[in-house]
Amino acid sequence: MSSDNSSWNRFARLKVSSKDVNKRLRKIEKGSLRHAHKFVTSRLDRLSNVRRRVSVWIILVLVMIGASAVQWHISRNSFTTMAYTSGGSYSEGVLGPLENLNPIFAKTNAEKSAAKLLFSSLYRYDSTGNIKADMADSVSVNDKETEYTVKLKKGLKWSDGQDLTADDVIFTLKLLANPEVGAEISGWKSIKFEKVSDDSVKFILPSSYSPFVHALTFPIIPKHILKDVKPSNLREHDFNKSPISSGPFAFRLLQNVTSDGSKKVLYLQSNSNYYGGTPKLERFQLYAYPTQDDIAKSLRTREITGTPELIYNDQSAEVKSMCRQKRIL
Template sequence: MTEAGGKPSWKRFQKMSASGKNLNRRAVKIEKGVIKHAHKFVTSRLDRLTEVRREVIGWAVLLMILVGLSAGQWTIFRAAYTKDAPQEGGTYSEGVLGSLETLNPLFARSNAERSAARLMFASLYQYDNTGHLKGDLAKSIAINGTETEYTITLKDNLRWSDGHSLTVDDVIFTVNLLKNSKVGASTDGWASIKVRKTADNTVTFVIPSTYAPFLHTLTFPVVPKHVLEHVAPATLRDHSFGRSPVTSGPFKFRLLQTDNRESGRKAVHMTANEAYHFGKPKLDRFQLYAYASLDEITKGLRTSEIMATPELTYASQPENVKKMYEMKAYETHNGVYALFNSKSPILQSPSIRKALVQSVDITALRKKMPQQTGELTGPILPEHTEAELERPLTRDVEAAKKLLDAEGWTVSGGVRKKGDQSLKLSVVSLQGSKYENAANSLAETWRNELNAEVEVKIVDATDANQDVLRSVLQPRNFDVLIYELVLGGDPDVYAYWHSSQDQRDQRGLNFANYNDAISDDALVGGRGKRSSKQRADYYQSFARRWQASAASLPLYRPTVEYIKLPSVQAVTQNTRLVSPTDRFADVIYWTVRQDSVYKTP
């Protein structure tokens, strides 16, 4: 150690050494103090730990119990001040059956096309979730004294998805397209209807004579004049509008996706319509997947490609699908009947038809169906009229046998015969488990109970080679036809049971060839009066005659089994469906998200 100039500084060195010794002495002193305190307060008292361990453990357990009780109390009473509530946003995906060749609602024929039309296009009127008509685009209606003019006022500030105003001109333009035979729309019957603009926001329909169900015809989708007015009617189906439409419903078009040509699967991607006149839907997006087969829809559920479908029967699904999804069944305003061809040589006699009716246990038949069914008791649904409707003959096999015996049809060699002729029936059913089960059940009953010979023929309505329309329906090529009739939202069933040539010829819908003058008068009277009381009297008379002549055998009301994820909010519990697409009646309230929120006082 040196100072400046190189001379050593011994005094400084001695001072530093003394300081280090002092530091060591202090450290030793602190160390001794720590050891002394540790011995005094810890090690010297370890032998006492066993004496207080019970108290320590007891306090620890009590503390844990208090914490658990607090947590349990919060969980138990959480429901008192919070609830799970649907939240806006998210994407809903649904699988439907059928081709998706066009998004133009005027040509919608398949389930997929009709579903897309209901989601994207508004109408003057629609069915609500109670099965009743309500104004959609229409705000009010006025009907003249003779009930032949209907003047409708549109709601204010209606808009298309491209921002253009939706007006009376669009309504008139759409009706004229429906009337034009060159268009080839899926909805007909408009040729005799006149329509005119009576004010900026009112349109008047003029019909040739009083027609009580007319309001139900105003559920056609309206299309935009400003987009289609320069398109030739004959080329409308092929126009780009069918692939990228301008819409007015709760959802607007975003994208049409095609998987591949082989599978034929397509998906319509839609987004919420902010300008929708009933308010923007809670969902951000809706995706509608169109599948070519029921197996493909099941696959879509299994892989979680879709959240829901109205097309399948829940009981037939694999267990893994049942565990993932829940189901609710909804009756529709349709009826499945065994239609008796009254021109058939054997079935011309009402007694033979009554015997066929009385031999069948309808309750047992319905239990054999692959899906839930509703009760069907006649040609008119009870909710459509105030009338007390006649019910079908009750099951009485012995009475049925006596009717056949009285007509000369006796049992010989195990087969019922009349002379050399056997009691032989041809039962035709469309392909599909629900119809086939009914046909086979009836055939089994008539063979076993009545000793009739019954041949069941299953036809595929989707097979162009079979051409069911021309080979079966138009020529009435059957004795008994298992068929589903669309009964709609009104008691008018004129098209199915009136004996006019228009209804009984090849283009008509009176497949049973039903012919009864009193029934004809009642059907005409029922559609010619708007008074519900007067209509009820007419339909009560018709139903009585229909049942007395055993015109056909009512089997059941079909249901839509809506299969969906438990977490989504979709079709409400008590919804009544006039048609399957009416499941979308309150689609603006559907959600896919839920969150816990505090209840308001």
């Protein structure tokens, strides 16, 4: 007990003023702040250096990725090429009716579309509207431009394997010039024609007519199928419903979709005997509709893939969007 009192007495005798205490506290505070500032500043400097290094590495990685992408794109264009492949199907909508598949009787858009798919001509129009040779190999014209001699390509065949020759061309021309037939193609009554050889036909004009080659776009029909049919009975022949063809596609089936026959589907398949080679497209469906509204509806429901019958600006936003995706119309 005496030792505790002695310690307390010594502490009590110490003379410590509040001024000294405050001075010492300020000194300690300054020292603490100085150490804290030094610590934080050094950390911030290190963090700044780390950020700079990380940013540099990110930029380098992005540059490497970009360079790799450019190299891949250049290499792909250099060593790859776009190529068509065989197979597939296409469905097109056209305005009907579709009653007759004999091309010389084609009257509606549907029948004309079917004729182009099924039958070839001496000359035809390409996608740009320019005329070019179809089954014709060459044409020679006399000095007066009144005689045109057309030579056929070699190896022409019908879809049933029979040879297509000058006899078929002459047979078709005689039908076109015969009023009993009632063909939709006219203008052949005043033009003479004759067989020169199995692969050549001569056309004799009453006077010079430089655009005559445009008249050679008429479709040719098979003599070996129709030679025994009376001209007046030609419209009722079975050939008009299931024809033998010479174009890129061959007939498969003509189906009535509606009970009144206003909507029909013509099913075609690639013609392996086509002179231009078997088409890459394996199947072609031609949908014949009674109205344009029916065609637009079929586009929306994706029953058909495309159509030449509709004007893009007249369609709804939904149809326009779909057409842009498919690149049709």
